[in-house]
Amino acid sequence: MPALRQASVSDHRPLVGCVQRWWGDSRTPEQARELSLLLPRLFLQFFAGTSLVLEEGTEIRAFLIGFHAADNDTEAYIHFVGVDPELRGQGVARRLYTAFSRRAAEEGRTVVRAITSPGNAGSIAFHRAMGFSVESGDREVDGVSVHTDYDGPGQDRVCFRKGIAL
Numbered sequence: 001m002p003a004l005r006q007a008s009v010s011d012h013r014p015l016v017g018c019v020q021r022w023w024g025d026s027r028t029p030e031q032a033r034e035l036s037l038l039l040p041r042l043f044l045q046f047f048a049g050t051s052l053v054l055e056e057g058t059e060i061r062a063f064l065i066g067f068h069a070a071d072n073d074t075e076a077y078i079h080f081v082g083v084d085p086e087l088r089g090q091g092v093a094r095r096l097y098t099a100f101s102r103r104a105a106e107e108g109r110t111v112v113r114a115i116t117s118p119g120n121a122g123s124i125a126f127h128r129a130m131g132f133s134v135e136s137g138d139r140e141v142d143g144v145s146v147h148t149d150y151d152g153p154g155q156d157r158v159c160f161r162k163g164i165a166l
Contacts, residue, residue, distance in 0.1 A: 002054045002055055002056040002061050002062070002087075002092075003054070003055055003056075004052055004053075004054050004095070004096075004099055005052070005053055005054075005055060006048060006049060006051070006052065006053075007044055007047075007048045007051035007052060007053045007063065007065070008044065008048050009041070009044045009045055009048060011044055011048075011053055011060070011063070012039075012041045012044045014060055015039055015044075015053075015060065015063055015065075015082070016036045016039060018060055018063070018082055018084070019032065019035055019036040019039060019082055020032045020033055020035075020036050022082055022083070022084060022085055023035055025085065038079075038080055039065060039080055043065050043067075043079065043080075044065075046067075047065065047066070047067040050066050050067045050068055050076070050100070050103065050104075051063070051064060051065045051066055051067075052064045052066075052096055052099055052100060054092060054095070054096065060084075061083070061084045061086075061087055061092070062081075062082060062083040062084060062087060062092045062093070062096060063080075063081070063082050063096075064078060064080075064081045064096040064097070064099075064100055065078075065079045065080040065081070066078040066079055066100050066104075067079065068104060068107060068109055069109075073108055073109070074108075074109060074110045074111055075109060075110075075111045075112075075113060076100070076101075076104035076107075076109045076111070076112045076113070076164075077112070077113045077114065078097065078100060078112060078113070078114040081093055081096060081097075083096075093126060094130065097112075097130055100112070101162070101164045102166075104164060105164045105165055105166045106166065109164065110163060110164060110165065111161060111162065111163055111164065112132075112161075112162045112164055113159070113160060113161050113162075114127060114132065114159075114160045115150065115151075115157040115158065115159050115160065116157065116158050116160070117156070117157065117158070118141040118142070118144060118146045118156050118157070118158055119141075120158075121142075124144060124158055127160045130162070131162050132160035132161060132162040133160065133161055133162065134158055134159070134160060135147075135159040135160065135161050137150075137158070137159065141156070144158055145158070146158055147159055
């Protein structure tokens with residue numbers, strides 16, 4: 001069974017490689033490279049302590065990049081999650097989310113937040129199944145509340161929130 005550990009700065013290059021490989025089946029190489037830009041080194045320089053890596057031997061099989069809010073002591077945020085396509089549908093993402101939420105609750109956090117694109121039906125279904133609620137936005141897409149231009153012009157997002165406790 002793969003082992004879960006805290007991320008480290010030295011994971012940056014391998015994680016970028018994972019993103020480019022794991023999403024290469026559903027995107028062009030350029031699109032996969034662009035997606036990997038959502039994972040700059042600074043996330044591991046400053047948030048390795050709240051991020052997780054799932055390894056089997058020396059091979060990374062999944063990861064979660066998340067952090068605790070600096071501007072309040074109640075919230076935590078899941079920024080990026082990746083699971084090796086060979087392990088998808090086996091509860092790996094659930095394991096990562098559960099471990100992150102447990103650790104956040106141990107630090108006194110009471111809310112976990114995450115976002116996804118409106119077109120990512122799998123992510124929306126996953127978050128709902130994990131108990132996240134969709135936060136009201138300014139319009140609906142396919143019955144889901146969306147925040148228009150959340151990440152800039154044309155970058156609409158679905159925002160999720162989940163209360164956590166020990």
